Amino acid sequence: MLRTALDLLVPPLCWACREAAADRLCEHCRSRLPWIEPLATRRRGTLLQQHWSPLAFEGPARELVHALKFHCATALAGLMARQLVDSLPPRAFAPDAALIPVPASSIRLRQRGFDHAELLAVELSRLVMLPVERPLRRQLAIARSQRGLGRSDRLSGLGLRLSVARKAPLKAILIDDVCTTGATLELCASALLERETCRVSAVTYCSVP
Numbered sequence: 707m708l709r710t711a712l713d714l715l716v717p718p719l720c721w722a723c724r725e726a727a728a729d730r731l732c733e734h735c736r737s738r739l740p741w742i743e744p745l746a747t748r749r750r751g752t753l754l755q756q757h758w759s760p761l762a763f764e765g766p767a768r769e770l771v772h773a774l775k776f777h778c779a780t781a782l783a784g785l786m787a788r789q790l791v792d793s794l795p796p797r798a799f800a801p802d803a804a805l806i807p808v809p810a811s812s813i814r815l816r817q818r819g820f821d822h823a824e825l826l827a828v829e830l831s832r833l834v835m836l837p838v839e840r841p842l843r844r845q846l847a848i849a850r851s852q853r854g855l856g857r858s859d860r861l862s863g864l865g866l867r868l869s870v871a872r873k874a875p876l877k878a879i880l881i882d883d884v885c886t887t888g889a890t891l892e893l894c895a896s897a898l899l900e901r902e903t904c905r906v907s908a909v910t911y912c913s914v915p
């Protein structure tokens with residue numbers, strides 16, 4: 707009732723184009739989502755068994771990620787999780803694996819007040835019935851952002867150091883909103899594989915083409 711009254715007073719907006727829309731993503735933007743073939747990709751030398759990502763990081767997909775990350779549109783996590791589940795094959799979510807959000811830096815966490823990857827993992831957990839575990843911790847040394855670092859710097863761990871703070875699951879599915887170079891996912895996989903984990907895959911909402 708209250709929601710309906712509020713919607714009459716302040717019509718909801720599409721988070722991608724900011725036009726009035728009945729839903730969080732208007733039909734026009736929904737039709738422009740940059741879907742890509744959701745095949746599991748495997749780069750040379752990667753530690754990931756599979757990496758699933760059904761959208762390119764552009765157009766409305768990029769706007770949704772930015773709204774979630776920078777404008778506290780936390781309700782979008784449910785929409786994005788639903789899109790992931792609807793577009794990826796069931797084998798992307800192995801039944802005996804745990805979902806592990808790629809951890810945000812403590813500075814980002816304080817700035818935003820929430821961890822966007824964790825929100826996405828929690829929403830996915832409800833849909834695919836897999837547990838969310840949080841064994842990864844960013845160490846203090848990684849307070850600086852990875853933005854602006856080149857791929858080699860990212861891969862060397864210059865901008866990001868991780869520790870495994872508790873027992874890691876045998877099978878892990880890393881969850882994040884965007885895969886840019888894949889370096890963060892590789893570092894997360896490396897940290898997990900040094901512990902009990904024997905298989906790591908990843909699901910990201912979108913990827914930089």
Ligand SMILES: [Zn+2]
Nearest residue numbers: 720723732735
């Ligand atoms: Zn729109």
